[in-house]
Amino acid sequence: MSSHVYRTIDVPVSGGALRVGVWEPEGEATGSALLIHGVTSSHLAWPFVVRQLPGIRLIAPDLRGRGMSSTVHGAAGMAAHADDMAAVLDAVGIGSTTVVGHSMGAFVAVAFAHRHPDRVRDLVLVDGGFPLDLPAGVDPDQLVQVVLGPVAERLSMRWSGVQEYTDTFWRHHPALVDDWSDEVEQYIAYDLVPDGDAFRAATTYESMADDTRDMNVGTLLPEALAALSKPTLFITVPRGLQNEMPGLYPPAHLADLLTAFPQVRHVHLDDLNHYTVVMSERGAAMLAPLIRAELG
Numbered sequence: 001m002s003s004h005v006y007r008t009i010d011v012p013v014s015g016g017a018l019r020v021g022v023w024e025p026e027g028e029a030t031g032s033a034l035l036i037h038g039v040t041s042s043h044l045a046w047p048f049v050v051r052q053l054p055g056i057r058l059i060a061p062d063l064r065g066r067g068m069s070s071t072v073h074g075a076a077g078m079a080a081h082a083d084d085m086a087a088v089l090d091a092v093g094i095g096s097t098t099v100v101g102h103s104m105g106a107f108v109a110v111a112f113a114h115r116h117p118d119r120v121r122d123l124v125l126v127d128g129g130f131p132l133d134l135p136a137g138v139d140p141d142q143l144v145q146v147v148l149g150p151v152a153e154r155l156s157m158r159w160s161g162v163q164e165y166t167d168t169f170w171r172h173h174p175a176l177v178d179d180w181s182d183e184v185e186q187y188i189a190y191d192l193v194p195d196g197d198a199f200r201a202a203t204t205y206e207s208m209a210d211d212t213r214d215m216n217v218g219t220l221l222p223e224a225l226a227a228l229s230k231p232t233l234f235i236t237v238p239r240g241l242q243n244e245m246p247g248l249y250p251p252a253h254l255a256d257l258l259t260a261f262p263q264v265r266h267v268h269l270d271d272l273n274h275y276t277v278v279m280s281e282r283g284a285a286m287l288a289p290l291i292r293a294e295l296g
Contacts, residue, residue, distance in 0.1 A: 038103030065207025
């Protein structure tokens, strides 16, 4: 039996409306959290985690340029996403809450805490939110390929439908092949939108490129991190987007970050990659207790 009742709402923001998933707990809610997905993802990345948090009201938007928010007009970037998150909380009647961000969503969470500090009680940053270990001198125009590789290439591809999209790109994806599930298939199907006579991934390349550049070479995130005052838990995993070692935060780079931000608590979750930390039963079983502990 489900621990939550799921619905979606559309929240007006600058340039259109965000699609937002809302999971209301069975019975009285004992807490709430805002869940923010990654760079080419959607709110359907979160059902595994939701099931592990009975009694908690969970709010998860499709960020502008993604999912069913892909038609929102205007530039993306961390400031735009942060302001959108304030509109989402307004729409569901939440003043201040725990904010959980995964991947790029963690960077959005940091920006949100900086621009709207009264809306953020504490932060849980899952494999993101702090500077990545990029090659020295990388050109901003090369950032998308350096950081995302095949993830970015997918956005320029076209498919005949869900079956071809699933079979040719996702079925043997190294990060998910050992953790395939009905939820992963639902996530994939949700990600496909019509494009003429074919279909494409819902995320717009322009939004993804704007965000990738902003979170790596923009000015807002360094300012936000320098001023970081909210209680913050930083969670990392050993493997990256292609299940490769090391992941987004190699040990030496991670050690430097933890020295630079001594106020941040850190937990490393073994035997997971950048996807499975949220999009698998075993990942959610390790991640959710950490989130619940932050909720108090």
